[in-house]
Amino acid sequence: MNDHRGTTERGALLSLDGLEVRYGGAIHALRGVRLEISDGEIVAVLGTNGAGKTTLLRALTGLLPAHKGHITGGTLTLAGTSLLGLDPADVVRRGIAQVMEGRRVFAELTVEENLRTGAFTRADKRAVAADFDRVYSLFPILAERRRATAGYLSGGEQQMVAIARALLAGPRLLILDEPSLGLAPAMVRRIRDNLTEINRQGTTVLLVEQNARMALSIADRGYVLETGRVVLDGPAATLLADPEVQRLYLGIGEREGVSIRELARQRRAEQQGVVSR
Ligand SMILES: Nc1ncnc2c1ncn2[C@@H]1O[C@H](COP(=O)(O)OP(=O)(O)OP(=O)(O)O)[C@@H](O)[C@H]1O
Ligand SMILES: [Mg+2]
Incomplete structure (x- = not known):
């Protein structure tokens, strides 16, 4: 319990x-x-x-x-x-959802469009909306930049998009x-802390x-x-x-x-x- x-x-x-x-x-x-x-x-x-x-x-x-x-x-x-x-x-x-080597974001799409592609297998709109809330609270920077073109984000931010997109599959x-x-080391620590939190959430x-x-x-x-x-x-x-x-x-x-x-x-x-x- x-x-x-x-x-x-x-x-x-x-x-x-x-x-x-x-x-x-x-x-x-x-x-x-x-x-x-x-x-x-x-x-x-x-x-x-x-x-x-x-x-x-x-x-x-x-x-x-x-x-x-x-x-x-x-x-x-x-x-x-x-x-x-x-x-x-x-x-x-x-x-099972995967974040591939080399953080492949769709460079031409916005952050939000990238995330939406992660949910392509799911019919339950309410569960998908809840997962959007979840990833935006995990990665506040992505919420701020949801309409930004993904290709213009920093490497670390693109990695966050890739992780958030995988989470939208509801794995x-x-x-x-x-x-x-x-x-860079500071970004590695942030990603590491994100993974700990993702795991803590189940x-x-x-x-x-x-x-x-x-x-x-x-x-x-x-x-x-x-x-x-x-x-x-x-x-x-x-x-x-x-x-x-x-x-x-x-x-x-x-x-x-x-x-x-x-x-x-x-x-x-x-x-x-x-x-x-
Ligand atoms: N498409 C492929 N065709 C032929 N050989 C491959 C292919 N992909 C990987 N290999 C070979 O399989 C072995 C394992 O490669 P793999 O990419 O799984 O290693 P890795 O541990 O991920 O390495 P890295 O740290 O460089 O990413 C290597 O000998 C590699 O050359
Ligand atoms: Mg490899």
């Missing part, structure tokens, strides 16, 4: 087991991935470039075929029902692909990030992906304290207090295969 997250008992909302993904037959991008997200959680997926993070999200959202990729094995369920073979609009109707599970990418969150510090600071649990495999998973606090995570992931994607030289050193170490397990 009185649980902000809307459930008294946490059941598995999303469940992946033995998931295999290939692109064009040759590239084996996910290799037996097992991952679970409970209702009400924030779960972080970490990993360096090419680890398979975006591929994992494409598998969830039905977007793999658009990239000549396909699931070649394993199971994928939302609240016990398989998501395999669904197209992207069906996935949205089932309750149970919100997934975000590197929302902090390219944003939306489960799957957060893909290279910025491990940001992601683990708000996540309940995390998974580390390397070359298509989960190499580490556990509570966020445990991952934050893990020496290997600290050495290889804390700092990468971080824009505060890490010198370029240190980043270069870490990248070299990675390229030399120090990461492999």
Whole structure:
């Protein structure tokens, strides 16, 4: 009772087991991935470039075929029902909405028109109106700028539009692909606080990030992906304290207090295969 997250008992909302993904037959991008997200959680997926993070999200959202990729094995369920073979609009109707890498807003449309596109699958006008109120109170700047052309907003504001648009689909599970990418530290903190609040209001969150510090600071649990495999998973606090995570992931994607030289050193170490397990 009185649980902000809307459930008294946490059941598995999303469940992946033995998931295999290939692109064009040759590239084996996910290799037996097992991952679970409970209702009400924030779960972080970490990993360096090419680890398979975006591929994992494409598998969830039905977007793999658009990239000549396909699931070649394993199971994928939302609240016990398989998501395999669904197209992207069906996935949205089932309750998963995504904020894509690189915050794709419709640059020519106004903020409000952008948000409206997020609700395209929904017939319940009253629920959509309530969600407009919700996102405008989450992001007051978007309420102020609702008639502004989205393409003229700052990068951070565009990211807010992308998140708000996904919320207008009324998702149970919100997934975000590197929302902090390219944003200044103050804006990263704002987005992070927005995600905490969105989760507190009852939306489960799957957060893909290279910025491990940001992601683990708000996540309940995390998974580390390397070359298509989960190499580490556990509570966020445990991952934050893990020496290997600290050495290889804390700092990468971080824009505060890490010198370029240190980043270069870490990248070299990675390229030399120090990461492999
Ligand atoms: N459309 C595609 N066709 C062929 N190979 C692909 C395609 N998309 C991704 N890959 C390959 O699959 C692997 C995983 O890529 P993916 O984009 O999922 O990684 P990522 O963890 O999201 O990386 P980044 O941090 O750079 O976004 C990489 O080896 C990549 O080159
Ligand atoms: Mg990616």
